[in-house]
Amino acid sequence: MSADRRFEDATALAQAFAAGETEPAEAMQAALARMERLNPALNAVIHPRPERALAEAEASAQRWSRRWAGGETLDDASGVGVPFDGVPMAVKDLGCEQAGEFHHAGARFLVELGWQGSLDSHLYRLLSGSGLVSVGRTNTPEFGTTITTEPDAYGPTANPWSLDRSPGGSSGGSAAAVAAGIVPVAHGNDGGGSIRVPAAACGLVGLKPTRGRVSTAPRLGEHRGGFAVDGMLTRTVRDAARCLDIISRPAPGDPYIAPPLGPGESFAGSLAASLPPLRIAVSTGGRGRASPPVCRAVEQAADLLARLGHRIEPDTAPDGWFSAELADHTIVVRMVGMATELAGWAERLERPMTSDDVEPANWWSAELGASLPASAYVQALEALARWRRRVMSFWNADPAPGPSTPDRNGFDLLMTPVLADVTPHLGYLADPIDGARRIAELAAFVNQANLSGQPAISLPTARDADGLPLGVQLHAAHGGEGLLLAVAQQISEADGFIALGDLPQESS
Template sequence: MALPTDLPHLDATAQAELVRNGDVSAAELVDAAIARIEAINPQLNAVIHERFEKARAEAAGTLPDGPFRGVPFLLKDLETRSLGDPHHAGTEFLKNANFISDRDDYVTTRFRAAGLVIVGRTNTPEFGTTITTEPESHGTSRNPWNTDYSTGGSSGGSAAAVASLMVPAAHASDGGGSIRIPASECGLVGLKPTRGRVPLGPAISDSWAGSTSNGVVTRTVRDTAALLDAIAGPMPGDAYAAPALPGPLAAEVGREPGSLKIGVLDHPLLPGVEASGEMKDAIRFAVSL
């Protein structure tokens, strides 16, 4: 079966629809993503652990009938384990110890239940503590728009992979900007979920006093909404619980927002840090809409 020529540009929602309609198989989607990773990743260093053969076997088998059945996906290599796969958290210590996860974390289980096929794990700085992705353990991730520029961090590997069309979406996490910064630097959609919206456990029940959230980076708002629907909800051991949503977030996409009140900073937060004129003009234009 011939794959659509625009396949790499399709978001996860559209790729899942192709599988549901029988236009492509999950195995074909996964093979195509693996081929793109093999072609692109040497220039970007976004994917640091490959699980290609496991992914091929999963795609050829019986996948859960979730909203993203058959869609290739990447996990950030930080605080989110996947059974039988390395987990280094950007550190030389865990890399040298050859640490292998003995279970799936809750959010990994939910990604799998949504039908996603995990093809690898992405680069992150040591313990996710910086806003660039250049750990000594795995080297620097490069921005696909300009490889001389940073991907941001700490979800820089995930952002580079999605922006370069390796996969349509990838896991990310955020304590102090680690979804939002790479999304902004790589031209993606990045939403930090509310504290307690997505479980962190069972290995971790609390992180950064509740500041850390699991989420995704994507190329479309509808993917971000639908993926958050798939992974949201409390689990035993959660330190925090977010109020239940009134309905699916995916149903809100495209709805007229009504009157909004949005705060805008007109001065830098840090002394000596000044935004470029181009960035200021873009923000002023957005405010004027």
């Protein structure tokens, strides 16, 4: 396979393996060649592992040879018949620990220590066990605490659509690698829009799963107060569904468990579900909360859903969805979380952490978090729990696709923007004076799903005046990933997605 040959997505590449059209070592060589050519401008993959990736791809090729020779069935956990064995992926350098691989979380002190993972996380075991092969770990802001990927430790990652724009964050390195076609899928995590924001900025599908759907074992428990969950960035809905089938397997002792699927069910199988007309609320947050281009993108997506037979109710959102008090409670949890993160590193390193170790914003956050009484943290969690119960009544209790029933009086989905404005230039959100305010304004639509624990998905449905992607977001009830994926697939099949194609930076 030539270095320029690409496939639509991971599913298409796996089907090519099954048909004998190409094989994993060739696909990996193409991915590595593309990374070598594009990564210097993107700065997406910061810990490449070409030798190990090629060796793992060769092992995958041997497994495919045995399948062909033995006539083995190609069924896998995703229920669609062809495993991802040998498909290249990338892993975000935050969480998803890999034994013997660099793991720096965007932090200078870990770079200086040359810190490496000492074990394979539950999540990485699931990914590698499915046959996915990592080309390396991707750039992330320090500890993933912002929505742009510009860490002091490794420098900024560029958006493949325009190298002077942010790719979003904190999974910006992963999003850039997928959007540029280096890999078809990449790991990310989302504690405040960190999968959905880069998906919107880079023209990808970004699914934030339900709280507890993806295990944080063995190191983490209530990750970031329960706000954060791991997931994947993909080019297509079908890849998003198949990836979720791979990674959604709980581990003993998990603090949260998402509602399980029924016997024989899979997220990939939900794509073929026959959808009844759904009741979909649409909100851009009221006057001035989202820019005109973003509002138009939401309106266009809502119009498409209406043409597909769904009932659209504009200017509708759960009571309290945009409550100003959420920020006060959220910041307490996040600051205590930052203090806890640094205290954990101090314990592991057997020395105190200092302001020289981390970026100023995170040090300030940790200092304030350490000064708060335990009661403030508990009170914030209780307030958020009350808010969560308040907003949950907005959704139908049963989020599964299926025939409408007389007692389904709530909404099936909520559509909002992902970002409140177009993708910003690099430096805009990292500004030491105005950056925090700008982030708060831009991220007005993403934190709610982290606080509620609900699933949400970013879909690449529009472009701005400069031709850059704009994402819209769908939220479902707790456990409703199957419905999100089914509707996303319906939008995709109606040509509702923008095309990735060849990105502008490739011709430069």
